[in-house]
């Protein structure tokens with residue numbers, strides 16, 4: 001029989017960029033007896049979750065929950081809003097943008113895929129020029145991955161919204177927030193996003209298995225005209241039954257218990273604090289990487305991801321061999337390089353349920369692993385991270401500026 005707890009002793013360090021560590025509180029919530037999903041207690045649970053999710057997505061629009069991985073919610077976003085042959089604008093920011101594009105191709109959409117170097121985010125100027133040139137408004141949607149989990153690069157969604165508005169173009173804006181929601185500031189309403197796509201297993205601190213669409217009024221209108229076939233993913237039946245707290249199918253009851261608990265945790269900490277915590281751990285990680293003399297995949301500091309850091313190994317060193325070693329020696333799981341970055345890159349996930357010491361342990365494991373694998377690096381990355389973490393919380397300029405901006409905009 002497969003043994004899932006075959007680790008020497010102490011806790012496994014799951015520092016991949018999702019699925020993330022599930023807090024004990026959430027694990028205990030999952031462990032409750034399953035109840036009747038057509039009974040009154042379940043309806044109360046659903047209604048509280050749908051209300052809580054609105055805070056997390058920063059919107060008052062409907063949110064649809066699927067018993068599916070994030071890929072299901074990608075498909076739901078497309079099939080609910082678009083018709084066969086519709087043109088959509090997408091950007092090659094990395095592995096996940098490429099997979100979403102492949103799905104759009106398979107569904108019979110006509111994709112204008114702007115090439116990218118897998119080290120940069122979406123260029124809002126290109127969004128603007130493509131849309132301005134599309135006088136006939138043939139482009140029906142702009143699809144963007146907010147936080148590219150394969151590269152650790154975030155795109156500026158507010159800037160993309162402004163670019164669409166400057167072009168005066170009616171295209172829908174759909175955003176994959178699978179590895180940003182609950183970790184990096186994300187505002188469905190303020191940023192005029194029409195469909196936000198999210199998953200349970202990253203910033204929401206749940207196991208995999210749930211995914212989400214937050215849906216604007218404009219997207220709901222588009223869904224009335226859209227002709228791509230849809231059945232399980234159709235928003236209308238789900239939104240209608242959700243009003244009473246029910247689903248048109250058997251929902252993932254126990255995952256919903258966990259979701260209720262996770263939302264409670266995020267809102268009790270306060271979203272601005274959650275985001276500031278992620279910013280701080282990301283900055284500490286980058287200090288460690290620079291201390292080691294290694295290269296961060298993300299080229300532009302303004303696009304650094306606060307959820308994960310992807311790191312290049314020097315030429316001739318295999319990132320997967322390095323990951324195998326950190327797992328075998330220290331029981332530390334690091335993220336693999338995906339797609340064209342396979343073997344060259346490893347990723348440190350610093351999102352979700354994490355504190356300073358979890359991060360320190362992770363960085364120690366990486367530093368020891370670099371030595372164990374004789375990968376050329378400087379000592380002192382961990383020391384640099386510790387020096388940063390020792391500073392009073394909120395002391396770094398970036399952190400202070402970002403936190404103040406967020407609080408101001410949430411309270412105004």
Ligand code: PLP
Nearest residue numbers: 069070071096149176178179199
């Ligand atoms: N989009 C992003 C940004 C992701 O990180 C992932 C998974 O890691 C996906 C989409 C696909 O989600 P899933 O694997 O849950 O289907």
